[in-house]
Amino acid sequence: MWPSTNLAQWERRHWALVILALLAVTLTPLGWIQWRQVRLLDNVASNQVDSIMWQAYQLERELSRLDDAVHSAEVEPEAADADNLAERYEIFLSRIDLLTKIPRHDLIEGTSTYADARQRLTDFTTMVEPLFADPHALLKDPEALARVDNAIDSLLPVLAELTRDANRAVARFVDERNAQLQQQSYLLIGLATVQALGLLAFVALLVRHIRKQQRQYARLKKLSRELTEARDQAEAANRGKSVFLANMSHEIRTPFQGLLGMLNLLGDAQLTSQQRDYLQTARDSAEHLLGVLNDILDVSTMESGTLKLSAAPVHLPTVVQEVNDLMQVAARDKGLDLNAHCAPDLPAWVQADATRLRQILFNLIGNAIKFTPQGHIMVEVARAPRLPDGVAITVRDTGMGMDRETLERLFTRFYQADNSLRRRIGGTGLGLEISRNLARMMGGDIQVSSQQGMGSVFTVTLSLPLAEAPPESATAPIDPSHSRRLRLLVAEDHPINLKYMSILLEKMGHEATFCENGQEALQLLARETFDAVLLDYHMPVLDGMATTEAIRQMDGPASQIKVILVTADVVNDTRKRALEVGVNEFTSKPLQAQDLEAALARCGLLDPPEQSVPGLVVQRVSGHSPLSSYELPMRLPDPASSLIGTVLDTESYTEVLSMMPDDSLHEMLDTLFAPPEGTVHKLLQALADKDREVAGHEAHQLKGTSLLLGFKALATIAARIELLAKGSDPLTADLPEQVLRDMDRTQQALQQFESQGTTARPSTT
Template sequence: MNTETTGLNGWWVRHWVAAIGAALLVTLTPLSYIQWKQFSLIEDVAVNQIDSIMWQSYQLERELSHLSSAIQVSLEPEDVLDVDHLVERYEVFVSRIAVVTDIPRNDLLNTTPAYLEAIRLVNAFVLEADPVFADTGELLQPRTARQALIRSIEQIEPALGELTREANRATARFVDERNAQLREQGGLVIALAGVQSGVLLLFVALLVRHLRRQVVQYEKLQAVSRELAVARDEAEAANHGKSVFLANMSHEIRTPFQGVLGMLNLLDETRLSGQQRDYVQTAHDSAQHLLGVLNDILDVSTMESGTLRLAPEPVRLRSLVQEVESLMRASAREKGLKLQVDTAHDLPEWVMADPTRVRQILFNLLGNAVKFTPQGSITARLCRLEGTPSGVCLTVQDTGMGMDAATVAQLFTRFYQADNSVRRRIGGSGLGLEISRNLATMMGGNIEVMSEPGQGSLFTVHLILPETVAPAEGSHPLSSTLEMRQLRVLVAEDHPINLKYMNILLDRMGHEAVFCENGHEALQLLARQRFDVVLLDYHMPVLDGMATTAAIRALSGPNKDIKVVLVTADVVNDTRQKALEVGVNEFASKPLQSQDLRRALQRCGLLDASTVLVNDLAPVPDVDTPDPDELNTSAAGLIDTESYTEIVAMMPPDTMEELLGTLFEAPQGSVHVLVASLAAGDAAQIAYDAHKLKGTAMLLGFRALVRTSAQIERLAPEDNAALRRELGNQLLVDMERTQHALRQFAQAEPA
């Protein structure tokens, strides 16, 4: 809108300037011409001295009269003849003739009869008089010559008088003509001035109209601006509300996750059957997956609000990469993929980096490679970035399905999925790559991708990780061979399941715990008892973790300086900075795990390095199962060996063979029945057959078949023939790989 308004205003300004310029040109050009004409007339009068015509004619007449008088006097008897005086008067008269005939504007006279007659007589007189005045002896002769001159003068005098009058009339005519021209020009000036005034009034009217329109438009723009300001304020308020909502949702979702994951961990430590352990593991994996999606959404929101901050610290780069490799190797092995991770020998040993965020980038790229590579290999390499100090280059190359140019162009777009069928089959929130690219940008680098359909993909990550020295010996996190001393812990937590979980967790870690439901109760307990550390939930009724910490620091007793660990799931706002300002010592994120709690307590200085670690978890029952490493890499993870071993131990061989036949033998085996249902397209039958296969596969511990049949059951209502055909092919592949794994398992069993 601003651009359009500016362009419109510019158009109006240009056209107004052009119109005003044209009007001024039209009105001022004639005025200028008239003024020039008036100036020419005045200049003509000044230069040519028009009014001197009459005067010069009169002077000629007067000099003739003086000459006549002088000659008349010379004729008096008693007068003595003064020849020189007569000659002088004659010469003066003759000089006046040239003045009349050579005057600049003699054109006003030289065509009149009076002028022609007078000049003729004067010229005749000069011809007569020149010989007389040329020879002074003639003047001294008897008066006859002078008398003849007198008679000639008497003939000329009427003509010169008439010439003087004619000159007067010519001058009057000229003045009249000039005055007429001036009046005409004055009239034109008045007319043009009127036209100019009219034009100017018209332009003023148009300008006033335009200004009024501009005022109206300005008022509209002001109204729009106010509306936009209100909309902006509402958007900012909505964004703030979204941040608060996400913070609350983070707490509300992570808080029950605390109990869910904690209880699943504790349940996994009890004596379970293979099937029960598989159920627990499936529930734990699902909870972890949901937590990962939540973390992705919260990370994106944090980046949007600009509150995400890196926390660089000395990191041993090779160890971090090896840690990620070890965690991803199981996923790759389960799909039969070869995973190779290489680190260049010239990599810096220690760098300044945020280990959590670097690990997140590695997990996202390697996780995507595993997801979208059905077979083949994945190769990751970490090396120095040439030509860039402190630069590190990570490449992840797979032999997966690859992508076309259109998909690559939108790959980092939020929630973008190249293929809905892929999304449904493989899953994912579509946020991992966007988060990874933003994190790489925050670390001074970027992520690039090269891919072709069917040829796999190559992701290249550039990061700026300054080299540093190894941290001091005392600054390392708690070693796995050390345990903290027994502590008296005050726990403020309002969620009953979390209270139960933390009670078991602290008891396993060998600490004495006292529990309360809010910050107010915690302050009351601190006023009466001594504690080593306080674990505060961030969101609690009455007094939350922040307010409770501020109140603790305001105490006057010895508990004023007690160590405070804030347990929070709030990753959206600047919680860490605010908490540090009120006096929190350390942080532990939800869901709370034992290693996270140990790490927080160690950073608080509450570890006793002289104490030997007592295992805080109950020992896992020793089940006599074959080593998974004995299985072929392409089949490892396809079956739960504990569940399958229990079933084999319970059933006679022929019964076990019959049971396997109900799954694998065509055409009545459950796998083939489900494939046929997928081909027929009956959604209800597909769901029934998938559920039936899933139950049998779970009983036997066939994990790959459980996953695929569960996916088929979930997608049964989808009317997508291509997807059903794809899932049927996947089911047959899983069956063949499971059978192959069973054969290898049978060969690996002791005789």
């Protein structure tokens, strides 16, 4: 007798054979039937039976179109297009060839209709072919057009009958195919029944497998939640990086204005040669650090996808010459010859962002100068024929060149050929990446070829559409009586800013209606008509974003009104979110006449667009777009008083003085400083009460007013308190003391400034 284990093994083998036999019995016929069906479907697909009907219908349809074209030419020969008529005839001929060459045309080839249609088509083409050989002559011959029209009319019924025959032939074929499929379906039903019985044996295995999958799904779901949280944290970190870079830009640029300004002032002093050398080194280091900051901010903006080009008419040869003139100094210092040449056929005026175009040229020419110890550099600007509206800028140098490995990694961020170059020449390794991204945003790219010891050639291709030359630049004030007077709705909750904007808009010659929040603005828009709405970003009840979104959902013309957002927020996401909700334009705080004028002009509300504020000179240079933030002329502190230069921006304050009457200025200063309702004292009370929300609101108000009036110290401490109030860090006990100290210093600076001036002003104490 066999051991039980052997019997068990024999039974397992026995059942395995049974299962295999069952599968063979059921699956073999099933496979054979499926193979027959596949062959049948392949035959239908390869022979394209249904295309017979489609081609017959297309032939009839193209003949109808040709008939319409011929008939239109008969009725209105002067409006007829000979090329279009010839094109319709060529399309019709192509349909004849398709009908006779398609697979399975034998289904209708034996019918009398098909033979008659072939003969009639042959006769028709034989008759009209000479006429369509010269479509222009055909249009001038009414009798020939009539013959063609009659021939088409006699041919149309024949092709219509051919379409019906093709339809019937396809229907017969489909019926036969369906009958075969039905027979095979009966066999499939029987086999499927047998197979279903066999599948019951595997139900237990399937249940076990499903439970296992459920456990795996639970683990995957948990992992997915963890990945989602990680993604959210990464996005929050990215937003935090954007906010940090925006704040860093503001915080670093502000002291840089003072630093570079004082260095420039030192250059005018009587210095020894050694002191002047130290000064030049400090100035070069400061400018280099500012350039590094600009590159980092540009890369961050490009990464977030919020960098936008400001296209305007640009005089291309002038831009090239300006960059060439500026770079001549650096080239002469190294004993290099720098030459720029524009091709004679180069378009003079193009549509481009002049600031970014200069940035590309500065980067490429600057690199050529840095890496060329001797020789020359040539800049050539010509057309790029392979690119629509293409312009090619080529920078050639006789420098050290690059090997293949360096070329492959040239546009990698922070990359340089070796560390010795970084130490000897300097640079962040960001300029080329920024230039290539800018070139691609302008519809082009950058190519480079180089050999070690043989120099390098950088070629930038850009798509710059042609533009018309703008009107002549204007430097004189324009009388507002010759400009369009706008009716503006202004939402502003701070009394000082409201007073300033009222005077500003009055001087600009516009009529303004004021309200305190977005809800009131919506109510006024529902009752009255305005040309534009100026919304403060931060307002009670409804802020600028929510108000804009509500305006776009209003009924009637009010939903299409131009919306200008007034904000001091420089974070890239702010502009993106504002555009998404429907904001048309932006202007920064503190609001300046030139900025508001430019925003209104971009909205298409000013006529002419060159109008300016009375008493203010706004100079525009034709062909140059507005400078970027780091190209604007820096505002130098007043060297007459260290206290004034530290806490007071004299240029901003002087501009306010030029606009404000004495009583208005006195009222504004009281609103800021006078206890207990002055903004400073309300902020101090909120800090004493440890009320973060009120402190943040009052700090925001103080920051905006201080920026407007040029109170630098107060603006700085207010910005710090606003940032702390929005976060989770505690409001430290030293903040009220700092606010009081900066308020006292600001009032002292105002007294010093007034004592130095020629115009008396109200007391600020």
